[in-house]
Amino acid sequence: MDKPGHVFDRTREWAGLSSFATRPPARPGATLGVVSGRRRQGKSFLLQALTEATGGMYFAATEATEAETLRLFGDALARFTRAGWDSAAQDWNGAIRQMFQSIRDQPTLVVIDEFPFITRVSPALPSIIQRELGPGGSGQESSVRLVLCGSAMSVMGGLLSGQSPLRGRAGLELVIQPFRYRDAAEFWGITDHRLAVLVHSVLGGTPAYRYEFTQGDAPAGLDDFDPWIIRTVLNPQTPLFREARYLLAEETDIRDPALYHSVLAAIATGNTTNGGIANFIGRKSDQITHPLNVLEDCALIRREPDLFRPGRSRYSIVEPLITFYEAIMRRRWSELEIHRGEAVWSSMRPTFLTQVVGPHFEALCRAYAIDSGAALFGGFPAEVGSGVVNDPANRTQIEIDVAVLAAQESNGSRRILSLGEAKWGEVIGNHHLDRLARARELLTLKGYFTDDTVLACYGGAGFTPEVLATAAKDPRVLLVDLQQLYAPPLE
Template identity: 75%
Template sequence: MVTKPERIFDRVREWQGLVAFATGVRQGPGGAGLGVVSGRRRQGKSFLLQALTEATGGLYFAATEATEAESLRLFTEALTRYSREIVSIPFRDWNDAIAYLFRAFRGRPVPVVIDEFPFLSKVSPSLPSIIQRELGPGGSGGESDARLVLCGSAMSVMGGLLSGNAPLRGRAGLELVVQPFRYRDAAQFWGIDDPRLAVLVHAIVGGTPAYRYEFTQGDAPEGIADFDPWVIRTVLNPQKPLFREARYLLAEETDIRDPALYHSVLAAIASGNTTNGGIANYIGRKSDQITHPLNVLEDSALIAREPDLFRAGRVRYRIVEPLITFYQAVMRRRWAELEIHRAERAWSSLRQTFLAQVVGPHFEALCRSFAVESGEALYGDFPAEVGSGVVNDPAGRCQIEIDVAVLDAEDHGRPRRILSLGEVKWGETMGHHHVERLARARDLLALKGYDTRETVLACYGGSGFTEELRASAADDRRILLVDPERLYRPD
């Protein structure tokens, strides 16, 4: 096993998967292998793959936005630097280049990384088909030991490489999506010990590694009292790269051709309009007119579609990248002031909006992540599905929103078990009335045929709990209290 360099934080599983693919002997028929690595920008994919090629003696080639002729020239130069052998006959096209590539790597498994692959496939649409042909019977890959890794950040493009009737479908021996750091790992990466501060910071920068050093020059809040000054001197500072990053994330997606429409859709979601109808009403369009933008944003991994666990056919949309939520809910409204360095005044009036529209929903998402990672010690069994939902209360003429619903696996022939129903509050001390509302939802769901006999009623409180509720939870194992300290405490 090739040792992971110390400069790479975490990424243990990703490193193990890459090394196993890049250096392992293929089972069955030999020949070259294909891997696909994707993930949103700034997650450290290139950093990881460069380290892999350095550690294993492989080739790393980073494509750029260029014509096919120039890209071939740059690729030839990379091959020459690596092999120290001059390519005698210039490549006419990618047919020559890919065939030469596979023939050049024989003797031992070696990773060959082509980063920013979407730049190449955009100007050379036949490139995936060429790779497929050379990997197939009679192709140059049959006697090659190359482990070709295609990497890119354009999620819609990378996701399409192996889907449906795509030429490379069924050819990949590695499909790795490099995700942002999980919230506990992100807090460790930022060097933050205070759980409440960790939530606030994560609500802005999430788990994106590049924002820690490249985009803030290593500036991290020193404590909860330094959070507001940190926001002003980093993300709201026009002189910092983080200031315009959210705009660039949208502009970099190749399928987005009407930025104004997509910004409005994201602004609607960031403002709490998370249903199809709510989004359409916010931006002044009909519901069927926003289906395509929502699909594009979902394919680009900028938003996620989350089903209502208790109402079939109902879905809500959530922005995946916290920085985009922060930009849409906070920065976009006062952009002109922020550009002329009036962040202090703008932030003082926008901080409450930040807490309500950014931190509150983000804390809910963190609590759902906590539920996914928690075992049977908390809920009596391992969660099979975690999400949110709405329970109709006809007698009370209201709807009860369940922020964290934890369900057991479906077992045909018996009622589905609800392991837990939870409510999340960031800025409110939680008390018995929150538990009573959850108990009412539990009883209503029991009438609908769910098994709620052992359902845990969970309160996720960012501002703590009343003493009475703490006393009740101490006596009743079916009442669970989770504060930020518990959220960040390792299991």
Template identity: 55%
Template sequence: MMEVFMDKPSGMFDRDFEWAELSRFATYSAPEATLGVVSGRLRQGKTFLLDALTTATGGFMFTGTETTEADALRQFGDALAAYVGEPTPFRFVNWEEAIARLLRIATTGPTVAVIDEFPFLAKASPALPSIIQRALDPTAQRGNTPVRLLLCGSALSFMGRILSGNAPLRGRAGLELVVPTLDFRLAARFWELDDPRTAALTNAVVGGTPAYRREFAQGDTPAGADDFDSWIIRAVLNPGRPLFREGRYLLAEEPELHDTTLYHSVLAAIADGNHNRGGIASYLGRKSTDLAHPLAVLQDVGMITHEQDAFRRNRSAYRIAEPLLAFYHAVMRPAWGELERPGRAPNVWRRLQPTFRSKVVGPHFERICREWTRWYCEPGTLDGHPSTVAGGTVPDPANRTAHEIDVAAFGHDETGREQLLAIGECKWNDIMGLGHLQRLDRIRDLLRAREGVNAQSTRLLLFSGTGFSDDLCAVARRDPTVQLVDLSRLYTGA
């Protein structure tokens, strides 16, 4: 069977892959009803995509709300009756009736039906996934029409569970689409920021969430490096703008997070530089074992990541996944009472800029550098293709210390054996010189002497947001195993 792919709407930025997959699913010509699942973190444009899809195909879209089962059925009956042209609303007794009627709306061919904010409906009606499963069962398809049913939600833990393990809908979906956050290069294009330094600073605050430019900032973007501080004051630290309270609301909108005070405290500890469970527990004055559940929940809902140390398997690091949360906890939360008073933002921002550089921009720059190494570094930068990139810690027994590595890129040689392609150091606000190179060279020697690490062809990467000394540049020109990566190369290199 041939699918018919639809042209992407002209106002849609990027999302080529997502639109192609939705288009394929929507135009699939099989006669039976089919199921798809769309998920992703808050504010990534899922509803925008699905609204565009239903508009383009003449489909049906219903958005769930936090309400009772009876009220949800009433709202659904109203919306479905209006869609099919019934003069009076449907009054469904239960969801079995409602889903059965929904799956009969495709009278002229494949028809898209979207249920957005599906977790809200399932919370009020826990049996709803099972009801949909039974309705889609081949033995129940006799009354169905070729409806292309899409369930959408931002509650990542819930959306991940509905298709996993023994869940009723396991194996039923013909589409499992996750709408991701824009990466740092796409975010720069989306915000129309041509200056790499301004782009990196902006990304450290708002990340790649599309809604923060369109709905929250209403198109207000930094005009350049000289305007960045003014933009922070007028668009982010301004109590009259939506971005001001977004760091608080993000947690409040997650149904899995019941005690938001505890979760905010955990995020504050991570933002302050505590990346392991012991450090977080010490910051909060709690036992390490008390944090297993809140850390797991924050990870499940996509607020934090848990990253394995590249060189020490018994070590790992928790990091905040949403830049605006890191900015809120490092910069805004400690000065919240002052920031709520109009006119105080300029003084607060001047005072907290060192904190912003060290606690927000520095760690975020490291993240961008790891992302560049994994996905964007030019051919020839490394002696091989990177399969994993992470940070790590290298013990130095002779000096009774350990060295932090910001970037460690691993790949495989022609025999399939893992090899360490590169190690790197990232400095946002420092001009890097020979001392930085010598440090990396010393760490490479330690790794070459370590059993189980193939570091013979490891290259040295130096990332700087400020620049490099002349003598370091001279070494890099002579030695291709030394790679210097500035902001221009991060954002525009092939």
């Protein structure tokens, strides 16, 4: 089924959803799909387009009592099937049974959006759906393609995991992710690669921020970036101003917002280890295990293992807007509320470049290595991340921003495809290469295979003539500038 022209990108997602909605079943009966993703990623937009294209039914739940939600669902089902609503269906047992029984002739998509709103007041609903899909249930003779969708990641993530009633029942599990950085630049209509990195460092690849939250206001050029920040993100009259706060408040598992904001602030300001976070917020390490787990379950942060130090890891914030809020806005919130955005931005811009753009640029470089690693480094990148290499002789630690490792072979040393350094605001010279070369030597002594390891430098501010000359002579040296970063992935 062709993707509608008004749906940007999402080609793989559309293919998976349309196949689920229209494919003849391998065996008779209804099938279940689960679609999730953080808010503002376009899940509802995509599913509404799909139901229109297939002639399906779309029902968006609201925050309401069980009785009202049941009545609204019944009304929607009656309009769709053009059949009377069974007044005897006084609960979800009857409603789900009637839904399956009334749709039998051909595969028909039924979407229940904002599903966590329903389970909050009707926690038994997943069990009811599981029973009706199972042997002897009304779904056995139905042609419904039922999609449950929601943004509460802790709820949606639990629907198919562990001891959940629906575990093993779904034929589709789709997580709608933000646009990748190249697609985001195209979506925003930005052709200046430096400007694209700056905008992505603030708003990431969230589709809703392009039009709904900014009224289509995009920076006209690099010179317009600062004014654009002031008139949009730092403007109390725009939805973006409070969006980061709302993203946290919408998660039902977060009971102590002050603690969670402090944890996020610690990560946003560079305290990315468990001990660093605990020290920043004035707690013991074991006291922050729970909030870190909750934030991870909500897909607001991710834990990234240190590729060279087993058992150690760092945390990063998934949503760039939250990083921007915690590092820039939250510190000066009272001034921003009285429309002093220009003064705040003038003093906080250096912090933005070091604490927000710098780490974000490193993440973009890792994404680039994932996309093009096989073509760049002569092997498939099984793991791409960061790590720290201890240098005992010099009593220092060498941070590797972009480490690319091949798969571990049972009878050989682990092969390091590339060691990389990413600098946003600093011109890269031979001393950066020397540091990477030293790390390569130390890792060789630790038993890694580094004979063909590529030393990669990712430069947002360019390269010195000396390092350009070195790269021209040494095939094991790779220089990646912004133009290459935004070029189509190598194959």
